[in-house]
Amino acid sequence: MPENSRKKVVVLGAGFAGLNAALKLRHMPVDVTIVDRRNHHTFQPLLYQVALAVLTPSDIAQSVRTIFRGSRNVEVLLDEAAGVDVAARKVLLKSGGALSYDYLIVATGSTHSYFGHEEWAALAPGLKELEDAIEIRRRVLLTFELAERAAVEQGVHPPLNFVIVGGGPTGVELAGAISDIARLFMNQDFRHIDPSRARVIIVEGEKDILSAYPPDLRVKATQQLNQIGVEVQTGKHVTDIQPGYVMIGDERIDAAVTLWAAGVKASPLGATCGFACDKRGAVEVDDFMNPAGHPEVFVCGDMAHFMQDGKRVPGVAQPAIQMGKHAAAMIAADLAGKPRKPFRYFDKGDMATIGRKAAVARVAWPFHANLSGAPAWVAWLLVHIYFLVGFRNRIAVVFAWAWTYFTFNSGARLITGSVELPGWDAVEKD
């Protein structure tokens, strides 16, 4: 096929969906442009380990440009879509440029939703990007440092309270990891405070944490959390977040650090393009991942509101990977003059770690099983090493995990940036 008649595919977003679409498209006779406002793909399922200083940012992120350095038909652009002129088949870029396309893959993901309380964002960071992880790491580590300082200089032992709003997988993993750090990794580091006195509290609005998991695993998860000292408060809604504390109705909970793991909303791009969206801002797509009337546009990953067997396919890594690959496969079918196949999410299961040798896993493939405790934890380790992008990253992560496991230490316990904490005074006075 002559170069100038090759189809142009623009991929918006280099998360799981966009990356996997491009990884498949690079072997096809098309020209691909990946647009992302970051220069790296982030392996989001391990972000919480960066936040809790077990892994380092470069362990779980890789330059998108480097991933595709050998694929001459793929180019990477550090930019952001400001909008899409779907009639003219043109992506309008924030920097002012524009990219025409024959096919468009929209995979710009999701971000935190504070349910209209944007003022909570600075007080309770969520965990979506490397910058979030570095900021959470800074706040958690700084809490212990400032407590030690208060103990030395004022002779008090300030409360070490960590409140996590939201009991989904991210909330559970953050809570477990903070508890691990406090109880296992820091117990020899301080002279005046006792890090194991840290209180870690999950506040969940539903009647159970991990609502996507089967009931027996929810119970097991709660048990394992309680065993490592994490308090789980369900059926409770946060009504206010202030520097140093959180309100649940009339009850005030002191919080040196508050983290947000409660809600996500889709990237605003779907609505900007004029596609029909659900209330989270995700684009309503048909069985072929197309928004109504646009067979040349595929919406993948968290951005897609895709219904299967009466349920919405969840906004996690596995569906995003599968959708990205399927979008590329549909383009391949077009090029080959074959009919497109509808997308179907192949559910392999879900897993969440709770702490050292503790996890829950709902295995749906290659067999059905609900695992918890050490077996689930080992399964979690293997799956996450397998899915990490980049051979170097896998080696680095295995090394970091083995080091942390055997030495009860970690190599990334760095505080960078400001050494002040919002609301520390409010906590300390208590």
Next chain:
Amino acid sequence: MPENSRKKVVVLGAGFAGLNAALKLRHMPVDVTIVDRRNHHTFQPLLYQVALAVLTPSDIAQSVRTIFRGSRNVEVLLDEAAGVDVAARKVLLKSGGALSYDYLIVATGSTHSYFGHEEWAALAPGLKELEDAIEIRRRVLLTFELAERAAVEQGVHPPLNFVIVGGGPTGVELAGAISDIARLFMNQDFRHIDPSRARVIIVEGEKDILSAYPPDLRVKATQQLNQIGVEVQTGKHVTDIQPGYVMIGDERIDAAVTLWAAGVKASPLGATCGFACDKRGAVEVDDFMNPAGHPEVFVCGDMAHFMQDGKRVPGVAQPAIQMGKHAAAMIAADLAGKPRKPFRYFDKGDMATIGRKAAVARVAWPFHANLSGAPAWVAWLLVHIYFLVGFRNRIAVVFAWAWTYFTFNSGARLITGSVELPGWDAVEKD
């Protein structure tokens, strides 16, 4: 010796001098408090490799608290000395507290000096801390990304100019590393720009770069820099720094990124304490590293103006390490009722890398030799691995170096934070 009669030693700063003092003091019957405004010791000689994305911050930094976790007579405080009441033997802390001491080790190091042009700091960052390295990494990597974007969207190939002000070891190492990245590591990554067209320019006010090195090594360093495309302009002074360019007298040099490696000044603490200081702010000390009239105060590392054989001992890692250890040894002598020995810097040599398999080394121990090229580079590798703090860091750095050496790739090519560059428009229009 009963606990309450033990001497209290306060160490200000956890750089090479402070860390090495404390490492020795931990084995002595004294109580030690280390105060640093960062929670980590940074291995400064490798900072430029973090800035150029070969190493990751946690490879060259280690939590001070973790280093001393097993030393029950050492405590670590995240704080900063606001001043010292030398009469009352009390350190006044920024946070408001105070620490009494019997002995004080002042090792708060140095920072960039912009020779009265503080407005240049934001435009031309220097390299002293991890945050600096991350910021330089961001600017250098972003330059190539924004150039690719300009090429795609506007059909131009913007100049890729990097100006380094100052031709000491840091300036030379930064220049060589940028050239390596552009020529060797990025040559397959872009589709519209040619990274090897990067111009790297060192501007040095003296008549030679690396003025602390013997003349033949200065020549060899310049030759090796020229071979990898670095332009060396000596005897020239920067008169202005603006977004996008640098002025040398009437000559304007475009600069997508300007880096500062020209001057340092000592921490202001010496002057705050009322000690006699040289014009760089370093404390004038006697043969025992004491400021006049204060045998209980030792000033070490970059903070010390220490004369030996008519020359000032340089502000680099080796003297700092030796001074820190010697301060501890003098305290040990006091405790044992023995006379103190004067400090004498034992010069083992100097070394600076220029790029892949290129370096210069003045070896002064165990034999005398001036090395350049690959032998100097191998010597540099071995020495830096040996001196890295922490076994884990050594493994991680050896792995990262081996990976980069064989794959021409690196694992830390991350841009975090803003994706805008000051003065990019000024460069791009040219």
